[in-house]
Amino acid sequence: MSEGKGKDSAGKPEASAAAGGRAPIGLLALTWLVPGLGHWVLGRRTRAVVFCAVIVAGFITGVALDGELGIPKSGSPFSWLAAFACVGNGVLYALRLLWVNGLTLLSSEVPFGLGGGGDPMAVGFSYGNTFLYTSGLMNLLAVLDVSDIARGAKD
Amino acid sequence: MDHFFLLVWHALLVSTFFAFLWRREPRDRVRLFAKSFLLMVGGGIALGWLMYPFP
Numbered sequence: 001m002s003e004g005k006g007k008d009s010a011g012k013p014e015a016s017a018a019a020g021g022r023a024p025i026g027l028l029a030l031t032w033l034v035p036g037l038g039h040w041v042l043g044r045r046t047r048a049v050v051f052c053a054v055i056v057a058g059f060i061t062g063v064a065l066d067g068e069l070g071i072p073k074s075g076s077p078f079s080w081l082a083a084f085a086c087v088g089n090g091v092l093y094a095l096r097l098l099w100v101n102g103l104t105l106l107s108s109e110v111p112f113g114l115g116g117g118g119d120p121m122a123v124g125f126s127y128g129n130t131f132l133y134t135s136g137l138m139n140l141l142a143v144l145d146v147s148d149i150a151r152g153a154k155d
Numbered sequence: 156m157d158h159f160f161l162l163v164w165h166a167l168l169v170s171t172f173f174a175f176l177w178r179r180e181p182r183d184r185v186r187l188f189a190k191s192f193l194l195m196v197g198g199g200i201a202l203g204w205l206m207y208p209f210p
Contacts, residue, residue: 047175054172061164127161134165138172145176155179 023150031146033090035139038146051142058135059092067128068118069096082129086116088136166195 031038036052039045070082087093100117118125148154174188 050171050175054168058165058168065161124161127158131165134169138169141172141176 021151023147027150028143028147031143032088032139035090035092035142038143039149042146042149044149047145051138055089055135055139055142056092058131058138059089059096062128062131062135063096063117065124065128065131066117066119066122067125067130067132068120069093069100069116069132071114071116082133085133085136088138088140089132090139093136162199163196166192166199170195 027038027041030041034052035055036048036050039048039051070079070084070086072083073079089096096117097114100115118128122128145154170188170192173191174184178184178187
């Protein structure tokens with residue numbers, strides 16, 4: 001089930017008329033919010049399904065292992081990196097934050113003061129964090145892939 | 156879930172993702188998947204043994 005199309009004689013992806021242009025911001029935002037949606041919209045259905053399944057599975061595994069979502073904490077630069085990776089999960093991140101914090105999410109000083117869930121004493125805590133970071137970063141890479149496809153720089 | 160299972164599960168997810176991200180032909184995808192999966196699992200086990208003597 002190859003999705004490969006539009007290659008020139010040298011085997012490189014064809015440069016479309018839009019190559020070098022900008023990818024629609026809305027499409028990139030959709031891809032970030034819902035893993036795989038951008039690929040689906042662009043007709044890359046196989047990739048869309050696989051990316052969605054892999055990212056959601058990684059996120060659920062991270063939550064099931066009592067991993068903690070990255071939340072920015074003042075005075076802790078690494079927490080910002082963790083937050084960056086986790087925010088990559090898009091709507092999954094928002095739903096988990098809502099699940100953990102409830103309606104206090106609306107009244108707290110976002111992004112500070114929120115709970116990321118998880119249990120640091122749990123056996124799977126570090127593993128859970130790794131799964132949460134990995135799934136978020138994979139989704140961000142998927143956003144870049146959609147950007148390349150939309151610009152015609154990649155098939 | 157034991158540590159080895161989590162190692163394999165993580166390698167499976169990441170290898171699948173990159174196989175579909177970086178390759179377009181099914182055969183190339185299978186090859187990249189197998190290579191990265193084996194490297195991650197084998198590398199994890201090797202690193203585990205290398206760290207074994209250290210406290």
